[in-house]
Amino acid sequence: MAPTSFPERLLKQWFPHTTTPFIANAPMLGFTDCRLAGAVTRAGGLGFIGGGFEFGPESTQLKNLDTRLTQARAELGTIASTRTLPLGIGFITFTPTGFEENAVAILEKHRVAAVWLSFPKSDADHQPLIEAIRKVQSKGHWDVKIFVQVGTVQAAKEALEQGVDVLVVQGVDAGGHQWAQGASLMSLLPEVRDLVANSARANEVAIMAAGGIVDGRGCVAALGLGADGIVMGTRFIATSECPAPLSMKESIIAATDGGVATVKTTRHDIFQSTDVFPRQYDGRAIIGISYNESQSGASDEDIIQRYNEAKEKGDDQRRTVWAGTGVGIIDKIVSVEELIKSIQQEANLAVARVMERI
Ligand SMILES: Cc1cc2nc3c(=O)[nH]c(=O)nc-3n(C[C@H](O)[C@H](O)[C@H](O)COP(=O)(O)O)c2cc1C
Structure with missing residues (x-):
C-alpha cells in the first residue's frame, strides 16, 4: 500500500x-x-x-x-x-x-x-x-x-x-x-x-x-x-x-437493476449516426428499442432508418438515454x-x- x-x-x-x-x-x-x-x-x-x-x-x-x-x-x-x-x-x-x-x-x-x-x-x-x-x-x-x-x-x-x-x-x-x-x-x-x-x-x-x-x-x-x-x-x-x-429524466427514474438496464457498447452511437469517437471509447446507455432490435437480428441500416424517421416525427422513443449503472x-x-x-x-x-x- x-x-x-x-x-x-x-x-x-x-x-x-x-x-x-x-x-x-x-x-x-x-x-x-x-x-x-x-x-x-x-x-x-x-x-x-x-x-x-x-x-x-x-x-x-x-x-x-x-x-x-x-x-x-x-x-x-x-x-x-x-x-x-x-x-x-x-x-x-x-x-x-x-x-x-x-x-x-x-x-x-x-x-x-x-x-x-x-x-x-x-x-x-x-x-x-x-x-x-x-x-x-x-x-x-x-x-x-x-x-x-x-x-x-x-x-x-x-x-x-x-x-x-x-x-x-x-x-x-x-x-x-x-x-x-x-x-x-x-x-x-x-x-x-x-x-x-x-x-x-x-x-x-x-x-x-x-x-x-x-x-x-x-x-x-x-x-x-x-x-x-x-x-x-x-x-x-x-x-x-x-x-x-x-422523457429522458423519466427513463432514468423508471430504470431498475442498473447493470441489466444499461449496456456499454459502441452500438448506441452507430444507431444514432454519432459514431465519431476514437475506437478506445464506447458509451453506456439505457437499453432501448434500437438495441433490442439489433439483438434480435435487425440490420444496422434498418435500425438507423427507423431512428431517423422517429426523430423526424418528433418521436423520442428511440432517443439514446446515456446513463450509468446507478439508474436503479x-x-x-x-x-x-x-x-x-x-x-x-x-x-x-x-x-x-x-x-x-x-
Ligand atoms: C448524459 C451524459 C452525457 C455525458 N457527456 C459527457 C461529455 O460531454 N464529456 C465528458 O467528459 N463526459 C461526459 N459524460 C461522462 C461523465 O463525464 C461522467 O464520467 C459520468 O457521468 C459519470 O458516471 P455517472 O453518469 O454514473 O455519474 C456524460 C455522461 C452522461 C450520463
Whole structure:
C-alpha cells in the first residue's frame, strides 16, 4: 500500500466557495447549461458546462459558450469574483485543432475556474492543450485548474506527467462515453491513488471519482477508495434544473437493476449516426428499442432508418438515454440544492455506519 500523505484539502483551497464533500456535475454536452451549473455552484459544488468538441474560428459551440459564460457571470452575482468565475468548462478533445487559438481565448476572457478535458485520440494530444492554458495562466490574471478525465491507470500516468491539477477517475459504471476497456472505481481508483501518492506530485494533484455514484453511500465509498471529491453525471440529469427532456429524466427514474438496464457498447452511437469517437471509447446507455432490435437480428441500416424517421416525427422513443449503472437507485427528480444537501447528510450517516462496523 502506498503512503497515505494525501494532499490536504486542495479542492477547498482552489474552490473556496465549495462545501464538503466536494461534488461536481459532469460537463455533459447538450445536457448542461448555466442554470444547472449555476445551481451546482450555488449549492456548494462546482458546476460544469459542456463546451463542445469543435474549435474552429467559426465554431457555433464556442460562440454559444461565450454567450453562456457572460450570462453565467451575471447570474452568479457575488459568488463570482472579478478574478474567477466559479464554473468549469468541459471539452471533448479527439479533434483538438483550433483549441489553443479559439477556445483558450474564451476561457481566459471569462476567467473560468476549471477546464476539463476528455476523450483524446491519443493521451499525448493533451500536452499542447495543457501547455496553451498554462501559458496564458502564467500571465497572472487567470487562476484556472485543469481536470483530465481518465479511465485507465496508463491514461492517469500520462495526465499526471502532463501537469494536470485534477484527475477525474472514471470507472466503467459511468453513464455516457468512457474507455471501452476499463475497470470499476472499486479497483481503478485505489490503483490511481497509489500512482499519485508515489509520484513527485503527490501533494499537488487531487483525485475525483466518476461512475455510478448517485448518493451519499457511493460518495463515502469513493472517498474511502482514495478520492478527494466526486463527480456525478446521471444523477444530475434527473434534477429539475437539468435541460434534458422530461422523457429522458423519466427513463432514468423508471430504470431498475442498473447493470441489466444499461449496456456499454459502441452500438448506441452507430444507431444514432454519432459514431465519431476514437475506437478506445464506447458509451453506456439505457437499453432501448434500437438495441433490442439489433439483438434480435435487425440490420444496422434498418435500425438507423427507423431512428431517423422517429426523430423526424418528433418521436423520442428511440432517443439514446446515456446513463450509468446507478439508474436503479434514482427514483425521483429533485432540485440540485436538495440533491447536494441530501448527499452531504447521507454521507455522514454512511460514515457512522462504517465506523460501527470497523
Ligand atoms: C448524459 C451524459 C452525457 C455525458 N457527456 C459527457 C461529455 O460531454 N464529456 C465528458 O467528459 N463526459 C461526459 N459524460 C461522462 C461523465 O463525464 C461522467 O464520467 C459520468 O457521468 C459519470 O458516471 P455517472 O453518469 O454514473 O455519474 C456524460 C455522461 C452522461 C450520463
